[in-house]
Amino acid sequence: MSEPSALGQLARSFAMISLIAIGGINAVLPALREVVVDSMRWMDDATFMQLFAVTQITPGPNVVIVSLVGWQVAGLAGLLVATLAMLLPACLLAFLIGRVAVRLEGSKGLRLAQNALVPVAIGLILAGGLDLSHAAYRGWLTPLIVAANVAGILFTKLNPVWGLMASALVALAAHYSGLFVLA
Amino acid sequence: MNTSKRSVSLFELFKGFATIGLLGFGGVAVMARHVIVEKYQWLTEKEYATILGMGQVLPGANVVNASVVIGDRFQGPKGSIVCVLGIMVLPIVILLTFAMLYDQFGQLPAVSVALTGAGAAAAGMVLATGLKMALKVKLDLAGWLIVGCAILGVVVLRVSMVYVVLALIPTALIVTAWLGKK
Numbered sequence: 001m002s003e004p005s006a007l008g009q010l011a012r013s014f015a016m017i018s019l020i021a022i023g024g025i026n027a028v029l030p031a032l033r034e035v036v037v038d039s040m041r042w043m044d045d046a047t048f049m050q051l052f053a054v055t056q057i058t059p060g061p062n063v064v065i066v067s068l069v070g071w072q073v074a075g076l077a078g079l080l081v082a083t084l085a086m087l088l089p090a091c092l093l094a095f096l097i098g099r100v101a102v103r104l105e106g107s108k109g110l111r112l113a114q115n116a117l118v119p120v121a122i123g124l125i126l127a128g129g130l131d132l133s134h135a136a137y138r139g140w141l142t143p144l145i146v147a148a149n150v151a152g153i154l155f156t157k158l159n160p161v162w163g164l165m166a167s168a169l170v171a172l173a174a175h176y177s178g179l180f181v182l183a
Numbered sequence: 184m185n186t187s188k189r190s191v192s193l194f195e196l197f198k199g200f201a202t203i204g205l206l207g208f209g210g211v212a213v214m215a216r217h218v219i220v221e222k223y224q225w226l227t228e229k230e231y232a233t234i235l236g237m238g239q240v241l242p243g244a245n246v247v248n249a250s251v252v253i254g255d256r257f258q259g260p261k262g263s264i265v266c267v268l269g270i271m272v273l274p275i276v277i278l279l280t281f282a283m284l285y286d287q288f289g290q291l292p293a294v295s296v297a298l299t300g301a302g303a304a305a306a307g308m309v310l311a312t313g314l315k316m317a318l319k320v321k322l323d324l325a326g327w328l329i330v331g332c333a334i335l336g337v338v339v340l341r342v343s344m345v346y347v348v349l350a351l352i353p354t355a356l357i358v359t360a361w362l363g364k365k
Binding site for chain 1: 204205206207208209210211233234236237238239240241242243244245246247248249251252255256260263267270271273274275277278279281282285289292293295296297298299300301302303304305306307308309310311312313314315316317320322325326327329330331332333334336337338343344345347348349351352355356358359360363
């Protein structure tokens, strides 16, 4: 695939995803995975999940998964195009709405929108988590790691990054003791 | 009261949001509240909650949306740009370093295995984020129905997400408005 068309494709798909991201980037991870893995075939599920892991170790907003995909697809230009495509539409909208926010505050319309859209966001994020758990499947160990991290986050106050590190070590230990082979 | 609106310079905004970006491991939401409300006291708890609450009904990364609104409030459009740059630039530089390391060493079996474990953990993080939100807002029946529809559409039927979201937003608004009237 030639570079310009990859850049155009990145810009188009990610700008579209930006505008449906009710609930943030976590809510649209399945859409991102669908574009990157299923339709464009820029990478496979395993690579996508490894990149996602890299962005979780990186500090900052989760939206940088888009930057990393852009980098993998088309280098520095890809990174810039992907990041801008993902940020610009949503940021412009936030800017405009922010200007009228004072008038909206406490209004019936805003409350209705919140009551209606927060469940949408939660549903999309849960769907995202399930979709990624499926994409992360590489044998018996990965579902256990998913479950252990969910439990760790729900029942402890530890920063989730510790779970990420521990999971990497557990996978290594299981692999080198011969218990776990990547499927 | 808006009368005590402090003046916050572009440089202060950049520094504050760079701190949020740089120290926000595992998501920036916690760090953002700490910096904006506690450390620099740019906004009161309530003002910040209002801005975040608005962010929830808008598409896009919540904290990035909040940074746009906060930047505009203190320094106009220039402030918005500075805040978004502040929160994004350093993480992207760090990410680039990791990306180059990944390109170099990602094929090594040990790296691949470790990142597979971390990837599964990251999937768990997303799942837990959704569950935590669901428990926190105490969804009613309509809420759970909407959540169920989202999961059904995206995970079970595997409909393209754009269609799921476009169908779900009006449905959720109508159902919520209808139930609210009763």
